[in-house]
């Protein structure tokens with residue numbers, strides 16, 4: 458029996474991020490800045506580094522991964 462595919466998530470690596478903000482502009486329904494401009498999940502829990510994605514959010518998430526100047530974003534669990 459096949460396992461269902463895991464839900465895609467956007468992984469944020471804050472050790473790489475320099476709060477440049479491109480992802481915040483591309484994913485306003487997924488991320489919001491903290492007081493220093495670092496992206497956090499829009500919905501709780503705010504400390505998580507893997508943010509579940511709806512299928513409709515995947516194209517913008519792919520753009521954010523490609524455009525992040527610090528390679529701080531990755532997609533996980535997608536085919």
Ligand code: SF4
Nearest residue numbers: 474475477478480525
């Ligand atoms: S685009 Fe990359 S470096 Fe810029 S805020 Fe987002 S994760 Fe951080």
